[in-house]
Amino acid sequence: MIQRSSAALSLLALAATLCCQPASAQSSATETPLTALPYTPSLDTQAMDRSVDPCEDLYQFACGHWNKNNPIPSDQSRWSVYAKMANENQRYLWGVLDKLAQGGPERTANQDKMGDYFGACMNEDAAREQGLAPLQPLLSRIDGLADKRELPALLAALQLATNNERFFFRFSSGQDFADASRQIAFAVAGGLSLPDRDYYLGKDAKSVKLRSQFEAHVARLLELGGATPAAARAEAKTVLKIETALARASLSKVDKRDPYKSFHVVDAQGLQALTPGFDWAAYQQALGAPAGLTRFNVTEPAFMKAFAAQLKALPLAQLKTYLRWQTLSSHAALLSPELVQANFDFFGQTLNGVPQLKARWKRCVELVDVQMGEALGQEFVARNFSPALKEATLKMTTQIETAMAARIDKLEWMSPATRKRAQEKLHAIVNKVGYPDRWRDYSALPVARGSFVANVQAGHGFELRRQLAKIGQPLDRGEWGMTPQTVNAYYDAQMNDINFPAGVLQPPLYDAKLDDAPNYGNTGGTIGHELVHGFDDEGRQFDAQGNLKDWWGKKDGAAFEKRAACVADQYATYTIVDDIKINSKLTLGEDLADLGGLVLAWAAWQAQIADMKPASRDGLTPEQRFFVGYAQWDCNDARPEALRVKAKTDPHSPGRYRINGVVVNMAEFERAFNCKPGQKMVKPEAQRCKVW
Numbered sequence: 001m002i003q004r005s006s007a008a009l010s011l012l013a014l015a016a017t018l019c020c021q022p023a024s025a026q027s028s029a030t031e032t033p034l035t036a037l038p039y040t041p042s043l044d045t046q047a048m049d050r051s052v053d054p055c056e057d058l059y060q061f062a063c064g065h066w067n068k069n070n071p072i073p074s075d076q077s078r079w080s081v082y083a084k085m086a087n088e089n090q091r092y093l094w095g096v097l098d099k100l101a102q103g104g105p106e107r108t109a110n111q112d113k114m115g116d117y118f119g120a121c122m123n124e125d126a127a128r129e130q131g132l133a134p135l136q137p138l139l140s141r142i143d144g145l146a147d148k149r150e151l152p153a154l155l156a157a158l159q160l161a162t163n164n165e166r167f168f169f170r171f172s173s174g175q176d177f178a179d180a181s182r183q184i185a186f187a188v189a190g191g192l193s194l195p196d197r198d199y200y201l202g203k204d205a206k207s208v209k210l211r212s213q214f215e216a217h218v219a220r221l222l223e224l225g226g227a228t229p230a231a232a233r234a235e236a237k238t239v240l241k242i243e244t245a246l247a248r249a250s251l252s253k254v255d256k257r258d259p260y261k262s263f264h265v266v267d268a269q270g271l272q273a274l275t276p277g278f279d280w281a282a283y284q285q286a287l288g289a290p291a292g293l294t295r296f297n298v299t300e301p302a303f304m305k306a307f308a309a310q311l312k313a314l315p316l317a318q319l320k321t322y323l324r325w326q327t328l329s330s331h332a333a334l335l336s337p338e339l340v341q342a343n344f345d346f347f348g349q350t351l352n353g354v355p356q357l358k359a360r361w362k363r364c365v366e367l368v369d370v371q372m373g374e375a376l377g378q379e380f381v382a383r384n385f386s387p388a389l390k391e392a393t394l395k396m397t398t399q400i401e402t403a404m405a406a407r408i409d410k411l412e413w414m415s416p417a418t419r420k421r422a423q424e425k426l427h428a429i430v431n432k433v434g435y436p437d438r439w440r441d442y443s444a445l446p447v448a449r450g451s452f453v454a455n456v457q458a459g460h461g462f463e464l465r466r467q468l469a470k471i472g473q474p475l476d477r478g479e480w481g482m483t484p485q486t487v488n489a490y491y492d493a494q495m496n497d498i499n500f501p502a503g504v505l506q507p508p509l510y511d512a513k514l515d516d517a518p519n520y521g522n523t524g525g526t527i528g529h530e531l532v533h534g535f536d537d538e539g540r541q542f543d544a545q546g547n548l549k550d551w552w553g554k555k556d557g558a559a560f561e562k563r564a565a566c567v568a569d570q571y572a573t574y575t576i577v578d579d580i581k582i583n584s585k586l587t588l589g590e591d592l593a594d595l596g597g598l599v600l601a602w603a604a605w606q607a608q609i610a611d612m613k614p615a616s617r618d619g620l621t622p623e624q625r626f627f628v629g630y631a632q633w634d635c636n637d638a639r640p641e642a643l644r645v646k647a648k649t650d651p652h653s654p655g656r657y658r659i660n661g662v663v664v665n666m667a668e669f670e671r672a673f674n675c676k677p678g679q680k681m682v683k684p685e686a687q688r689c690k691v692w
Helices: 011-017 026-030 058-069 081-101 109-121 124-130 133-143 148-162 205-224 229-248 268-274 280-287 301-313 316-334 337-352 360-371 373-384 387-410 416-428 452-468 516-533 554-571 584-608 622-634 640-649 655-663 667-672
Strands: 078-080 169-176 179-189 296-298 430-434 490-492 497-501 575-577 636-638
Touching: 058 622, 058 636, 058 655, 078 081, 078 640, 081 109, 081 360, 081 373, 081 622, 081 636, 109 360, 109 373, 109 452, 124 337, 124 452, 133 148, 133 316, 133 452, 148 280, 148 316, 148 452, 169 280, 169 301, 169 452, 179 301, 205 229, 205 316, 205 337, 229 301, 229 316, 268 280, 268 296, 268 301, 316 337, 316 452, 337 640, 360 373, 360 452, 387 416, 387 430, 387 497, 387 516, 387 584, 490 516, 497 516, 516 584, 516 622, 554 584, 554 655, 575 640, 584 622, 584 655, 622 655, 622 667, 636 640
Parallel strands: 179 296, 430 497
Antiparallel strands: 078 636, 169 179, 490 497
16 A cells, blocks of 8 residues: 555554544534545645755655645544545545435435435534443443453444444454365454554653543543543553453554464364453354354463453453443544544644544545445545546556666566566456446445444445455455545555556546656656555565465565665655664665656556657656655655654654665666765665666
């Protein structure tokens, strides 16, 4: 995934950080629905700071004035070209949904559901009046837990209502790493409220302080949930103790990038043996999983053993405290203004430094996007995507794949046998552009105009049941992992496909009105980036069919690792914030994709203009326009708190280094701007990193 967005939002992220605010708040007064997407050229000369020498800092040269002209909005932790586009898409979809919410006999079945869902979500008065009432059925079940043997059925009910991993673990479907055509059950470690295990284990002053702030937040939310102040403080300590124990048994973000460390197949007896005090058969029956499952991937066996130890050691009252906390926290952003504010104060302001709550309409659009995303995508695509745009994207993709094939053929460090398998994988990649060939069916999703929280819970249950129903079924290789309106793109190693939603193929990322140079630098770089993910340090471990399989010769693998280490060593020198350096083991896949992607985009552009003589424009040569176009995809800024979170959790390097860190390795950039030895953007030839 290139994450020139954040990415498709998980519902857990919505509950944690994307909280709403009253309609009278400041940000909603300055934003109104859009009837059309605004236009910004893919090379924006107004964003450039020409007082900066690009040979000293290409990012500042290309984006210096963008940052000045686009300060971080008060309801955002960071801001970028992608984030701004995503916000504009949201405003556009706000207009669509607001109209649908007004009703009318002409609405289709999907439009009817989206309109009623959005209308219920926007009714803040009802949320205020209902308070905790929508949660009472779940809270009552937790309070009524009389024996730990009842836990499997209770966890199933809680997970169906939230569809997240906060309740110890997530149980769903996934492609078998050993046979990508087969879908099996996955038991995935979870149970944590903070973004990463290191928040619980770090001994530095900032980590210690944040844990104290988190404990105070837990107590506040439990008190709003009905506990006395003294009881809430004691229960918060219990929550932190349980989550810390789970964190100790969890894999790090870097370890999770190694697919072999997340692939542990067991049968039903093996699964039960990991957690002897937890009845998996009863749990699966209550969840509605297919009967008779015999193959499970337990992503973290050590975590499951820790879960079993906690289950055995915890008094029933403490277990209920943990479940009550996770229920309140998972729903807080959906409830009364007091709970919304409490949720935001920690997850938004303390953790990410965001000054102001988001407008309610944003949260409601995001929820529709997550829970009925393809229905909403049909509305977006019908108005903003054309066959000509799809054809142009596919042409560029073909050119970039041709460039990759040529480079593989010329690799001196790769043996003929491995080179052949690399070509097989390249030619097996499926390119998905715009939107799915077959739209998702939402007919089984119940929606009621007056039941906002119930609608969200129904959406969670609908999606979890949809995922569970895949187990044991033929793989649907046409399925997408992003909605069409998403401003992002991704590569899926097991599907062996690259996906470019309609939302990312709009100006200023792809601009049909401009010349090829910035488009190949920007969108071409994105396409190349996703393609290279199939051959980065993680993606290269999967074969052409998407199976986890070592298809590399031993010497070839060592040669790749040596070249990848050059990139890792380079990025490890860059500072994110304060004295925190990039964790280049975490960001390596994205850094490799950035570098290889732009190299391929350049080759594709050269092929595109082979019979042309493109002219200079805006005081820039065609070659300079290519690199400025590339740099401007990630003009961005972030709050210090968000950068600290990013340093621990984000596999992408900060935008400045995703630009400057790439071009210092390209002689083509040096020639384009006539850079001289000794300048910051010039790396001696012998020190340049080159993989593909």
